[in-house]
Amino acid sequence: MDWFGTGDYEIARQVLQRGVAACFLIAFVSAVNQFPALLGDHGLLPVARFVTHVRFRDAPSVFHWHYSDRMLRILAWSGAALAATLVAGLPQLGPPWLPMLAFLLLFAGYLSIVNVGQTFYSFGWESLLLEAGFVVAFLGSEQVAPPVFVILFCRWLLFRLEFGAGLIKLRGGREWRDLTALYYHHETQPMPNPLSWFAHHLPPWFHRLEVVGNHFAQLVVPFFLFAPQPVASVAALIVLLSQFWLVLTGNFAWLNWITIVLAFSAVDDATLRALLPWLPAGEAAPDSPLWFIILVSLATALLLVLSYWPLRNLFARRQLMNASFNRYHLVNAYGAFGTVTRQRHEVVVEGSDADPADETGWRAYEFRGKPGDPGRRPRQFAPYHLRLDWLMWFLALGARDTRWFEMFLARLLEGDRPTLRMLRVNPFPQAPPRYVRARVYRYRYTTPAERRETGDWWVRSEVGLLVAPITLSWRTSGGSRG
Structure with a gap:
C-alpha cells in the first residue's frame, strides 16, 4: 500500500x-x-x-x-x-x-x-x-x-x-x-x-x-x-x-x-x-x-x-448561513434554522369566474407538497425538491423579492400549462379564471381529539389578504400586492 x-x-x-x-x-x-x-x-x-x-x-x-x-x-x-x-x-x-x-x-x-x-x-x-x-x-x-x-x-x-x-x-x-x-x-x-x-x-x-x-x-x-x-x-x-x-x-x-x-x-x-x-x-x-x-x-x-x-x-460574530465565498460554490459555509417560527402561516391562492365579491365563487389551487386542504395528509417528497412549494413557505414569512409570485399569478390567469403542471390541483381545468387572489391563513396541527372527530390534519384561520382580486389587466397596468 x-x-x-x-x-x-x-x-x-x-x-x-x-x-x-x-x-x-x-x-x-x-x-x-x-x-x-x-x-x-x-x-x-x-x-x-x-x-x-x-x-x-x-x-x-x-x-x-x-x-x-x-x-x-x-x-x-x-x-x-x-x-x-x-x-x-x-x-x-x-x-x-x-x-x-x-x-x-x-x-x-x-x-x-x-x-x-x-x-x-x-x-x-x-x-x-x-x-x-x-x-x-x-x-x-x-x-x-x-x-x-x-x-x-x-x-x-x-x-x-x-x-x-x-x-x-x-x-x-x-x-x-x-x-x-x-x-x-x-x-x-x-x-x-x-x-x-x-x-x-x-x-x-x-x-x-x-x-x-x-x-x-x-x-x-x-x-x-x-x-x-x-x-x-x-x-x-x-x-x-x-x-x-x-x-x-x-x-x-x-x-x-x-x-x-x-x-x-x-x-x-x-x-x-x-x-x-x-x-x-x-x-x-x-x-x-x-x-x-x-x-x-x-x-x-x-x-x-x-x-x-x-x-x-x-468564529465570526455574524456567522453567515449557507454562503458561498466564490462563484464555483467550493468550500462553503452551511447551517440552517437558526430561529424556529412559533406559528405557521400559509399563502392560499384562489381563482374565481364570478363576481369577486361573491365568496362562493372562489376555488383554491392546491400545491403538491405545502399544506393547503386541512384534510390532506402531508406527503413525502424528499430527497426530491419541490422548489415552488418551498418558496411559498418563504413568501408566507414575508419574503422581500416577490417578482416570481407576481409572475406566478399572471401565469394562472393565462392558464399556462407548464405552470399548472407544477400544481396538484387546478380548479379551472377547462379555462383559466377571470380573477385570482392570495389569502394568508394561520395553520396549526389538529389535536388527537380533533383528528379523531374531523379526520383533518390541520386547523386553519384566516389572517388577512395578501393580494386582492386581480385580472390580467393588473399585470399590464403595473399592479402590486395588496
Missing part, C-alpha cells in the same frame, strides 16, 4: 461516490421537471433576462452563451444519465481519471444550472451538492486506493456542515438555548411529511431531549470525526442516527441524505465488516500513479486554501 492511499476506506469510497451521484441524479431530474416552468423561456424568472444583467465571471454558466428550454433539457438529461452510470459504479471500474472526469462534468453541468437559478436555486444544499461532487471526483477508481487526503476533506466538509449548523442555532433564537425549539419545529417547518404530525404530538420532555441530542450531534460529535478508529466511526454513527430522524420527520430535499453519505467518510472498512460480517473482504489496490498523486495533491491544496473563508466564518 502506498503512503498516498488507504485501503481501509474502499467501502466508504463506494458509498461516497455512488451516494453523491444519486443526489446529482435527483437534482438533474428535478431540473428537467421544474426548471423550464420556473426559469425557462416562458418561466417566472427567465434565464435570458437574468444573464443580460449578470456577467459570466460572476456566475459561470454555459447559458450565458445561449439558453433555450431544449438546451436545458439536453444538459439535464445528459447529467442524469451520467450520474446513473456512477450510481451503478461503471466509471469506477476503469482508470482513476474516468470517474474524476465524470464527476467534474456533473459539477460543471449543475453549476451552470445553479448559477442562473436565482431564488429558485438559492438553497444551501445546492452548494453542498456542488462541493461534494467536486471533492469525491478525486477519490479515483477501484484501480487505486482511496486517497487519504480526500477522505479527510470529506470529513472536513461534514464537520463544517454539522458544526456550522450547530453554531447557527446556538447564536440564533432563544428557543434553541431554552430547549423549546422542537415544541414548534415539526409543525412550522417548510414542508412537513407524513410523520411530522405524530412527531409534533410527542411529549414535551421528548422535544427537549431532541434539542439536547441535536446540540450534542452538531456541536460535540463533529470533533470526533477526526479521532482514531473506532471513535471516528462511532461519531459518524451518531451523525447518521440524527440525520435519519430528520429524514423520518421532514422534507429537506437531499440535505439529510447527502449528510448521511458524507458521514461514511469517517467509517472504516474494519468497523463496517465487524457490524456486517457478510461484506466481502477487500483486495489491495496497486500503488497510485504519479500523475494521480500530483493532481489530487493540487486539488487538495486548492480546497485547503479556500477553507480559510468558511473557517473564519465559523
Whole structure:
C-alpha cells in the first residue's frame, strides 16, 4: 500500500461516490421537471433576462452563451444519465481519471444550472451538492486506493456542515438555548411529511431531549470525526442516527441524505465488516500513479486554501448561513434554522369566474407538497425538491423579492400549462379564471381529539389578504400586492 492511499476506506469510497451521484441524479431530474416552468423561456424568472444583467465571471454558466428550454433539457438529461452510470459504479471500474472526469462534468453541468437559478436555486444544499461532487471526483477508481487526503476533506466538509449548523442555532433564537425549539419545529417547518404530525404530538420532555441530542450531534460529535478508529466511526454513527430522524420527520430535499453519505467518510472498512460480517473482504489496490498523486495533491491544496473563508466564518460574530465565498460554490459555509417560527402561516391562492365579491365563487389551487386542504395528509417528497412549494413557505414569512409570485399569478390567469403542471390541483381545468387572489391563513396541527372527530390534519384561520382580486389587466397596468 502506498503512503498516498488507504485501503481501509474502499467501502466508504463506494458509498461516497455512488451516494453523491444519486443526489446529482435527483437534482438533474428535478431540473428537467421544474426548471423550464420556473426559469425557462416562458418561466417566472427567465434565464435570458437574468444573464443580460449578470456577467459570466460572476456566475459561470454555459447559458450565458445561449439558453433555450431544449438546451436545458439536453444538459439535464445528459447529467442524469451520467450520474446513473456512477450510481451503478461503471466509471469506477476503469482508470482513476474516468470517474474524476465524470464527476467534474456533473459539477460543471449543475453549476451552470445553479448559477442562473436565482431564488429558485438559492438553497444551501445546492452548494453542498456542488462541493461534494467536486471533492469525491478525486477519490479515483477501484484501480487505486482511496486517497487519504480526500477522505479527510470529506470529513472536513461534514464537520463544517454539522458544526456550522450547530453554531447557527446556538447564536440564533432563544428557543434553541431554552430547549423549546422542537415544541414548534415539526409543525412550522417548510414542508412537513407524513410523520411530522405524530412527531409534533410527542411529549414535551421528548422535544427537549431532541434539542439536547441535536446540540450534542452538531456541536460535540463533529470533533470526533477526526479521532482514531473506532471513535471516528462511532461519531459518524451518531451523525447518521440524527440525520435519519430528520429524514423520518421532514422534507429537506437531499440535505439529510447527502449528510448521511458524507458521514461514511469517517467509517472504516474494519468497523463496517465487524457490524456486517457478510461484506466481502477487500483486495489491495496497486500503488497510485504519479500523475494521480500530483493532481489530487493540487486539488487538495486548492480546497485547503479556500477553507480559510468558511473557517473564519465559523468564529465570526455574524456567522453567515449557507454562503458561498466564490462563484464555483467550493468550500462553503452551511447551517440552517437558526430561529424556529412559533406559528405557521400559509399563502392560499384562489381563482374565481364570478363576481369577486361573491365568496362562493372562489376555488383554491392546491400545491403538491405545502399544506393547503386541512384534510390532506402531508406527503413525502424528499430527497426530491419541490422548489415552488418551498418558496411559498418563504413568501408566507414575508419574503422581500416577490417578482416570481407576481409572475406566478399572471401565469394562472393565462392558464399556462407548464405552470399548472407544477400544481396538484387546478380548479379551472377547462379555462383559466377571470380573477385570482392570495389569502394568508394561520395553520396549526389538529389535536388527537380533533383528528379523531374531523379526520383533518390541520386547523386553519384566516389572517388577512395578501393580494386582492386581480385580472390580467393588473399585470399590464403595473399592479402590486395588496
